[in-house]
C-alpha cells in the first residue's frame with residue numbers, strides 16, 4: 226500500500242464565478258428528459274436495492290449500438306469499468322502496452338493490480354503509431370481520441386492493430402469519441418478480443434451521476450461481471466440507472482449539444498492559432514496547446530489570477546509546455562481567448 230501512487234483528479238474548486246475549463250466536463254446541462262426522469266425517481270422505491278445488473282440501461286445501450294445486452298457492461302463511471310478491465314483482462318505474463326503520454330490512471334491501475342507495463346512513445350506529432358504496437362504484448366490500451374493530446378486515430382488504423390494482435394485484449398477507451406470520431410464498437414462483432422469503454426461524463430453531460438460502460442464480446446463482458454460481483458453487486462444506484470437510460474435514449478439533445486461543443490472547439494482553435502499558439506488537432510471536448518514563447522506553467526498561473534482554470538501537466542517533460550483546455554460555452558472560450566491574447570501581448 227505504501228508503494229502505491231494514486232491518481233490525482235483535476236481540481237473541483239469550491240469558489241464560485243470561475244471559468245472552469247480543467248476537467249473536460251460538458252458546459253451544457255444534461256438533457257431535460259434526464260432531469261425529469263431523476264425527479265420521477267425520487268420516490269419510495271429508494272428503500273429497495275437497485276437491479277444489480279442494470280438491465281434497463283444495458284438494454285438501452287445495446288439498442289443504441291445494435292448489439293446484444295450480454296455484450297454490454299456498466300459501472301460507476303468508466304474509471305470503475307476500467308479498474309475491472311485491468312484486473313479481469315490485462316494482467317498477463319507479457320507487459321501491457323500503452324502510450325507514454327496518455328490517461329494517467331492507467332499506470333495507477335497497473336500499480337494497484339501488480340500489472341507489468343511498457344509505455345510506447347507517441348510520435349513527434351503526438352500521434353499513436355500502430356506499427357509500434359505490433360509486437361508481443363499482454364494487452365493494449367489507449368484512449369481514442371487520446372488524452373490529454375486530443376489526437377484521433379482512424380478506425381481503419383484500429384482495425385489494423387486488431388489484425389496484428391489477434392491474441393491480445395485490445396481496449397479502446399472512447400471517453401471522448403463522440404466529439405469527432407467513429408466508434409470502434411462497430412468492430413466488436415468481428416474482433417472478439419476488442420473491448421470498447423465509454424462514459425456518460427462527457428458527451429452526455431453526466432459526470433456527476435457516475436456512469437460508464439464497456440461493449441465487447443460476451444466472454445469479455447462475463448469476466449467483468451465476475452469481478453463486479455466479487456466487489457460490489459450494486460455499482461449503479463436507482464438514480465444512475467434511470468438518469469443514464471434517459472440520457473442514452475435522448476439522441477436529439479445529445480446531437481445538439483455535441484455539435485455546439487465541436488463548433489466552439491474549432492472556433493477556439495482558430496483564435497488561439499491566431500495569437501501564436503500551436504494547437505494539436507482535436508477530436509475531443511478539449512484542446513492541447515502550447516505557445517513557443519511562453520512557459521505552460523506560467524500561462525496556467527496567469528489564467529488562474531483571472532479566475533480561469535485549465536489543466537497543466539508538469540510530467541512527462543515533453544508535454545510540460547502544453548495547456549489542456551476543456552471546451553466550454555462560446556462565452557467561456559471567448560473569455561479564455563481574450564485573457565490569453567492579453568497575457569501574450571503584455572509579455573511582448
Ligand SMILES: Cc1ncc(COP(=O)(O)O)c(C=O)c1O
Pocket residue numbers: 248249301302303304305328368372398400423424425426432436437
Ligand atoms: C481517457 C479517459 N478515460 C476515462 C475517464 C473517466 O471518466 P469517468 O470515470 O468520469 O467515466 C476519463 C476522465 O477524465 C478520461 O479522460
